[in-house]
Amino acid sequence: MITATTETRKFEAEVAQVLHLVTHSLYSHKDIFLRELVSNASDACDKLRFESIAQPQWLSDDSELRIDISVDKEARTLSVHDNGIGMSRDELIANLGTIASSGTRRYLESLAAESKADSRLIGQFGVGFYSAFVVADKVTVVSRRAGSDAAEGVRWESDGKGEYTLDTLDVARRGTTVVLHLKEDESEFLEAWKVRSLVSRYSEHIGFPIRMPKEVDGKPGDEWEVVNSASALWTRPKNELADTDYQNFYKSLSHDFSDALAWTHNRVEGNQNFTSLLFVPAKAPFDFMNGREERKGLKLYIRRVFIMDASEQLLPAYLRFVRGVVDSDDLPLNVSREILQQNRQVERIKGACTKRVLDLLDKLAKDEADKYVTFWNAFGGVLKEGIAEDAGNRERIAKLLRFASTHSEGTAPSVSLDDYIGRMQVGQDVIWYITADSHAAAKGSPQLESLRAKGVEVLLMSDRIDEWMAGYLTEYAGKKLRHVGKGEIELDAADAEAHKASEEAASGVVAKLKELLGERVSDVKVSRRLTESPSCLVLDEYDMALHLRRVLKQSGHEMPDSAPVLEINPAHALLKRLEAEADPERSKDLALLLLEQAQVAEGAQLDDPAAFVRRLNRILLGTPTA
Numbered sequence: 001m002i003t004a005t006t007e008t009r010k011f012e013a014e015v016a017q018v019l020h021l022v023t024h025s026l027y028s029h030k031d032i033f034l035r036e037l038v039s040n041a042s043d044a045c046d047k048l049r050f051e052s053i054a055q056p057q058w059l060s061d062d063s064e065l066r067i068d069i070s071v072d073k074e075a076r077t078l079s080v081h082d083n084g085i086g087m088s089r090d091e092l093i094a095n096l097g098t099i100a101s102s103g104t105r106r107y108l109e110s111l112a113a114e115s116k117a118d119s120r121l122i123g124q125f126g127v128g129f130y131s132a133f134v135v136a137d138k139v140t141v142v143s144r145r146a147g148s149d150a151a152e153g154v155r156w157e158s159d160g161k162g163e164y165t166l167d168t169l170d171v172a173r174r175g176t177t178v179v180l181h182l183k184e185d186e187s188e189f190l191e192a193w194k195v196r197s198l199v200s201r202y203s204e205h206i207g208f209p210i211r212m213p214k215e216v217d218g219k220p221g222d223e224w225e226v227v228n229s230a231s232a233l234w235t236r237p238k239n240e241l242a243d244t245d246y247q248n249f250y251k252s253l254s255h256d257f258s259d260a261l262a263w264t265h266n267r268v269e270g271n272q273n274f275t276s277l278l279f280v281p282a283k284a285p286f287d288f289m290n291g292r293e294e295r296k297g298l299k300l301y302i303r304r305v306f307i308m309d310a311s312e313q314l315l316p317a318y319l320r321f322v323r324g325v326v327d328s329d330d331l332p333l334n335v336s337r338e339i340l341q342q343n344r345q346v347e348r349i350k351g352a353c354t355k356r357v358l359d360l361l362d363k364l365a366k367d368e369a370d371k372y373v374t375f376w377n378a379f380g381g382v383l384k385e386g387i388a389e390d391a392g393n394r395e396r397i398a399k400l401l402r403f404a405s406t407h408s409e410g411t412a413p414s415v416s417l418d419d420y421i422g423r424m425q426v427g428q429d430v431i432w433y434i435t436a437d438s439h440a441a442a443k444g445s446p447q448l449e450s451l452r453a454k455g456v457e458v459l460l461m462s463d464r465i466d467e468w469m470a471g472y473l474t475e476y477a478g479k480k481l482r483h484v485g486k487g488e489i490e491l492d493a494a495d496a497e498a499h500k501a502s503e504e505a506a507s508g509v510v511a512k513l514k515e516l517l518g519e520r521v522s523d524v525k526v527s528r529r530l531t532e533s534p535s536c537l538v539l540d541e542y543d544m545a546l547h548l549r550r551v552l553k554q555s556g557h558e559m560p561d562s563a564p565v566l567e568i569n570p571a572h573a574l575l576k577r578l579e580a581e582a583d584p585e586r587s588k589d590l591a592l593l594l595l596e597q598a599q600v601a602e603g604a605q606l607d608d609p610a611a612f613v614r615r616l617n618r619i620l621l622g623t624p625t626a
Contacts, residue, residue, distance in 0.1 A: 007166045009097060030135055030186075034069075034195065035202035035252065036128030037080045037178055041067045042206045044084025044176060048146055050307065051085065058146040062173060067210045068224065069199070073190045076182050078136075082208075083175040086145040089154045089166065096129060096141065096156055097164060128255075129178075133160040135189060136180035144171035192220065196227050205233040205249040207304065232304050234277040234325050238265050250279045254297065254323045258282050261371055263324075264360045268352060272345055276353055278324035280360065284378045295320045298353075301327040314350050318386035318397075319357050321379045326353065358396050365400060365416075376402050376413065384465050388472040398476050403459040404439060406452060411439045415459065417476045423457055424479075431481045433459035435467045437603040446533035446601055447485040453531050458484055487541035489528045502526050506570035509579040513568065516591035520563060527567035534572040535598040537564040566595055589615045 045065040052059045068081040087095060132139050137159060144153040153171025158164035180189075188194050192215060199210055209230040213220035233241065233249045250260040260279040267275045278298075295311035297320070304327060314326055330345055361383075365372040376383075386397040402413040407423065420431055432451060436442035442460040451458055461470065474481055503510075503526045513524045530536060543562070568575055578590040596612050606612050617623070 008163055009093070009166065010163050031189075031198050032202075033131040033134055033136075033180075034080075034189075034198045035255075036131050038067060038069075038199070038203045038206060038210065039252070039255075040129060040178075041080055041082035041084065041176070042203075042208055044082050044086070045208050046084075048083075048085040048174075051146070055147060058174070065208050067206070067208055069195060069210065069212050069227075070220065071190050071192060071195060076187075076190065078180045078182060078189055078195070079177055080180075081175065081177040083173065084146075086148075086174045086176055087143040087154070088145045088148065088152065089168070091145070092141065092143060092154050092156045092166065096158075130160075132178065132180050135182055135186040136160075137183050138181040140179040140181070141176065142169065142171060142179075143176040144174050146174040148174075199227050201248065202252050204228050205231070205245075205252060207232045232301070232325075232327070234265065234275050234327060235304065241265075246279075249277075250323065253299075253325070254279070254281065256281060256285075256323075260323075261375055262360055262364050262368075264356045266356060272348055273329040274349055274352075275327045276324065276349075276356060278322050278353060278357055278360070280357070280364075280375060280379075281321060281323060282374055282378065284321065297321075297323040299325045301325060302331050303327070303329060313346055314353055315357070316350075316354060316386065316390055318382055318384075318389055319354065321382060322353075322357055354390070354393065358393060358400070361400050362396070373412075373414070380413065381463050381465055384463070384469045387469045391472075394472070395476065398473055403433070403461060404442075405457050405459050406443065406448065407457045420457060420459065421477060421479060425454075425456060428456065429479060431459070431476065431479050432456060432484050433461055433470065433481060434484045435461045435470060438462050441601075441603045444601070445485070446536040446598075447529050447538070449531040449533060450489065450527075450529045451484060483539075484529065485537070486539045486543060495528075499526070499528055502570060506568070506575070509570060509575055510568070512578065512587065513566065513591050513594070516588050517566065517595060520595060521566045522563040523565045525565060525567050527569055529567060530569035530572075532572075533569060533597075533601070534574040535566055535568050535594040537598045537602050538567050539564055566598060568594065586619075589619055593619060 045067070048058065049065060062083050065083060069079065070081075071078050139158060139160070141156040142153065143156075144150070150170050150172060151168070153169040155167040155169050156164055157167075182189055192212060196212060199212075203210060206228060207230070209226040210228040211224040212227050214223045214225045215221065233245060246263055246265075247259050250263070251257065254260075259282060261282040263277065263279045265275075265277045295315075295317070296309045298309065298311040298314050300307045300310035300314060310326070311320060311322075315322055326349060328345070328349065331343065361372070361375065364375060380402060383397060383400060387394055387401075390397065398417055401417060403415050403420075404411055404413050405415045405420065408415050417431065424431075434442050434445055434447060436445060439460060439462045442462050448458055461467070470481065470483065506526050510524050510526065514521075517524070525538075527536065527538075529538070570576075570579075574590065574594060578587060578594070581587045581590060593612075593615055596606055596615075599606060
């Protein structure tokens with residue numbers, strides 16, 4: 001190779017920060033660098049195999065794709081070479097001199113916020129290559145893109161401190177070689193056995209042979225030997241695979257150091273032939289909730305040729321936590337993203353994958369309750385999206401939901417809808433629930449008092465998504481779902497008669513409250529819900545919950561003005577005091593206090609907290625109004 005030109009360039013500012021943070025934050029998992037470099041090499045081979053469909057001549061001189069790893073103890077270097085697609089000069093600048101990722105800033109912020117970064121972060125934003133600087137004080141990359149001339153080879157080199165150099169070289173063959181000049185205290189990675197153990201741990205199931213020089217008398221010889229299984233694990237029969245095989249493959253696929261929680265491996269044959277291997281992780285990556293629109297993790301292969309990350313096409317958004325591969329025998333190899341979105345075969349694969357994941361979760365919930373709790377804590381909020389988005393599977397998803405309830409201990413959601421139905425009282429035909437900003441607000445809501453007094457269980461929903469989800473989950477197993485704070489609560493004959501008498505007796509105080517509160521409320525009624533509290537707010541059957549209105553308003557959405565219904569408990573001392581109060585100003589204080597108490601119990605922010613405090617003090621102390 002003959003150097004023709006040399007150019008020195010500065011890294012983009014964010015890359016310099018990444019290099020510093022990766023180098024100083026991932027020391028506890030420094031051996032991750034080899035997994036990342038091998039994964040990059042595998043991607044390069046995959047890309048060439050795909051592009052060679054249209055350009056078969058690119059494989060004519062060297063058709064056996066592979067990855068070679070070698071160490072040189074004297075030069076203190078470790079090299080990873082692949083004969084894949086290679087990179088041009090512009091691609092080297094784009095891939096190694098910048099990070100073209102919308103998630104870069106979030107990545108930096110998350111790293112900076114923690115004293116020890118989580119190794120899962122590597123690879124999630126295309127920064128896996130930079131992990132090489134954890135063990136190397138200089139990295140050299142030599143590459144030639146497939147289809148280019150030998151004179152168009154390029155060498156990229158950097159010490160990771162802010163600059164890199166680019167040389168134009170004569171490179172005999174296509175592909176990429178990454179040479180790590182190891183730091184003085186990283187000599188362990190010059191030992192062939194150590195490198196082999198890392199390949200076995202992280203890259204055993206890479207779909208290309210990974211070779212290392214065969215050792216002769218303890219020294220590397222001229223002959224190469226394959227050190228991984230070099231087979232796509234999903235193509236092997238299930239009875240040949242152990243749990244460790246699946247877990248190792250999951251880790252190499254997902255860049256996760258933790259074991260997968262569960263997986264499902266299936267081969268479908270008939271009108272359509274495809275294999276799926278789908279994993280449910282044990283925990284969510286830190287940026288999981290930001291990835292609804294740009295989803296990765298489910299890779300599409302066609303006859304073992306990698307096509308694309310196709311989570312958007314092969315799984316609905318509410319299952320975006322799933323990782324795995326789908327390998328089809330039937331899709332055209334030249335399939336593009338646009339064709340993929342309109343392909344009926346893809347829709348059938350998507351339906352099958354969705355069914356497999358729901359089957360897996362259902363089995364987990366039935367047979368391994370502890371694991372399902374782990375899943376729910378990590379991804380339950382995402383699964384709830386499916387209630388609105390997947391009407392065809394709504395009943396199945398609803399069966400998997402878990403809630404806290406007035407009959408469960410603690411705040412953890414552990415009650416299924418089937419559990420609730422199994423405990424329903426004789427004659428009860430409604431599943432009661434309440435939504436609120438927090439578990440404490442839901443559990444302490446005065447709207448529950450009447451049902452609690454009768455021993456009726458109420459589901460407590462406090463996730464932000466719950467109110468939206470409940471708008472779609474109106475029925476389960478033939479039972480209606482009803483919000484305890486919306487609409488009228490039906491009473492039996494005896495209770496209805498007593499309530500009617502209470503309404504007649506309280507007509508005076510109801511009229512007085514309507515006059516004093518005016519447009520602040522849409523109506524004042526004697527409550528069927530309250531037994532202890534003086535008042536509560538109630539909405540019409542299909543109104544949006546007040547806490548969700550506040551969230552949407554804070555997010556900038558225009559919300560129409562609407563006033564709630566104030567329900568009162570005429571047996572409460574405050575109502576009796578208001579009924580007997582002759583002073584107009586004191587009466588107004590009491591009326592406003594009843595409304596504001598109900599707002600506070602519902603979790604609302606009062607318009608004028610200071611006025612509320614003064615009003616409360618006047619009532620408590622019996623002082624005259626100012």
